Amino acid sequence: MLKTQIRTSTINNLLEKSAQKNYGKYLSKLIIKKVRGFTDQPVAFDFPVTAIIGPNGGGKTTVLGAAACAYKDVTPRRFFAKSGIYDESMLDWSIEYEIVDRALNPKDSIRRTANFKNRRWNRDAPDRKVLMFGVSRTVPANERAELLKCARGDFKVPVDQISAFPDTVREAVGRILGKDVTGYKSMRIQNSGRIQLLTGVTLKGLGYSEFHFGAGESSIIRMIAEIESADDQALILIEEIENGLHPVATIRVVEYLIEAAERKRVQVIFTTHSNEALMPLPSKAIWVATQDRIFQGKLDVGSLRAITGQIAKQAAIFVEDELSKAWVEAAIRQRNLTLIDHVEVHSMQGDGIAVATHKYHNTNPAISIPSICFIDGDSREHDDASKRIFRLPGEMPESYIFDSVLNVWDKFGRKLSVALLREFDQLGAVKKICEDVRRENMDPHLLFVQIGERLGLLPEETVRMAFCTIWAQAFPQEADKIVSAVSSSLKGRTT
Incomplete structure (x- = not known):
């Protein structure tokens, strides 16, 4: 599995620096009051390297262009050109900004607006070096x-x-x-x-x-050389950062940009369709553009089809993380196998983004399929069956599933051992590993990782699915509550 080399301390330091606005020049926030399909949509730059993701036509470049128009260095027509009488929809377009510029205000942010009135853009944009890297950079x-x-x-x-x-x-x-x-x-x-x-x-x-x-090789050399020669505190805008790159190289590019943000105090905003590009970033650094709404939070890029209703299923299910996804899928698979063909479960990597995406999905008139949301037991979000937001059992999910399964070891221990790819005669050894890990564990989120390490570097996904499957078999009444929440939302839709 690919991993990032960026330290957590680096991420936290940059998050704190952004929160305290500890920059000479920094774009803190923009509000798209009206541009294309967006109305009153805020984007806060809580981390100096920001990713904009979304489906094709979802508005990623609109957000990138809105950021560019904050500064004099970029002309608005670079992103928002008007073609005679064919762009009358541009009437009254407007973007508001909260900008840090210590040369203009040493103590506080300044506010600026860019708007399109009387057939021209009007703005009082401050100075800042802006580097633009469009998709044409990968042309051979x-x-x-x-x-x-x-x-x-x-x-x-x-x-x-x-x-x-x-x-x-x-x-x-x-x-x-x-x-x-x-x-x-x-x-x-x-x-x-x-x-x-x-x-x-x-x-x-x-x-x-x-x-x-290679096209990717050439574009990377040119881009890095230009960034390194640029002034500190520059704004760097990159379209489709993964273009021409291997997934590992994509991760390394984002890692470099984070390092450059720390060393040169630059700010970076890029668009992407790549999960690898998101890997080094914290959740606050990721925004999802979906044609008329913009959400903050990390998610799997594969979920974008579900957000906009572009799936060939009867319902989308949004959950907090990969564990919740495995848990819900295991419950459905064990208790109502036919139902699994009618739904897609998507990990959103956070309860806030899961609930926000679910609400958007169900209030968007252009989406015909319903969605369901499951939040974890320790979530601060509110569950509401009338809004199809349900709470999974237990408090801490990892602890709840792990402890529940160990409590029925006498009946299900053999099945769990086999699911963990061990022979029947290794039952005692597997149980001892589980007990030792539980006793020594200080972070329940790492329980399945630690079990995998003790079992010969078994992947976390394998351990996670083994425990979730045995839980669904051992606790049919609890599993049925999950399945019932899904099936009740699909009445009259499954065939």
Whole structure:
């Protein structure tokens, strides 16, 4: 399983810095009062690296463009161009901002507005360096018109226009791409330096030009070099950050951006369809755009279809996390197997985002299928059967499931051992491991991880599903309550 290398302490320090507005320049918040499908939708930048996710056409680029328009460095038409009489919907578009700019106000935030009236954008935008990396950054060198002059047999660049990359660039690119880029260089094609061609070197020392780079390799080198040469406290905007990248490289790019946010105090906002891009980020750093609403919170990108009703099932079920997902699915599978074909269960990674998404789903007139929400026993959200928000049994889910299953060991211990991929004759050893882990455990969220480690590095998902399945078999009445909540919401819909 892919993992991030960012420390929790780094995340917490940056969260605190954002909360205290400890920056010289920082975009703290924007409110899309009216732009495209959004009305009165706030986006708070509680972390200096922010991901905007959502389905195609959901409004990710709208949010990115709204952020860009906060500053003089970007013209609004870069994102919101008007095409004659064909864009009359732009009438009265407006975006409000809360901005930190210590040069303008040393003690407090300033407020600004960008609006489209009388067929033009009006704004009093402060200065700040903004770097824009659009999807065109991954266009291969041989398809870029400005580099075609370099694709000649007699092409040559003076030595004084060729430069090696600084150590910070080489180290960052090396970590992201997983290769040594010590011999890589940049050639200025024009004296202004606006057009450049990259060169690399093989393991045998043979040189080659950017025309033989991978698109992702080229875009990463250029992007990192530009970020490193930019002023501190710049705003960096990136469209579809995963374009041209392997999943591991995508994680490493986001890790680099977090490190750059800490070291150079830059702020980054990017759009993505990639779960890997979200992995290093805290929940507060992720916003979901869904055509007319914007939610804060981490979720699986695969859930986006369910949020907008784009699933071929009779209902969507939103739960807090992967454990709740396994738990609900196990209850349905064990107690009403036919029902499993009519629903999709989606982990939303937080009770707030699960409830908010569920409420949006059921109040959106464009979505015809219902949704159901299950919150954990320790959630501060309110359960309400009339709104199809149900509470799972117990307090701490991991503890409740774990302890419940151990309490029926005499009857179900053999089944659990087999589900944990052990032989019948290892029943006693498995029980001892479970008891030892429970006695030594200090964080119930890690119970299934620790069991897996003691059982020969068994994946957490396998342990989790084993316990949830045995729980559903051992406690049919409790499992039936979960299934009943689902089936009652689907009356007349299943076939």
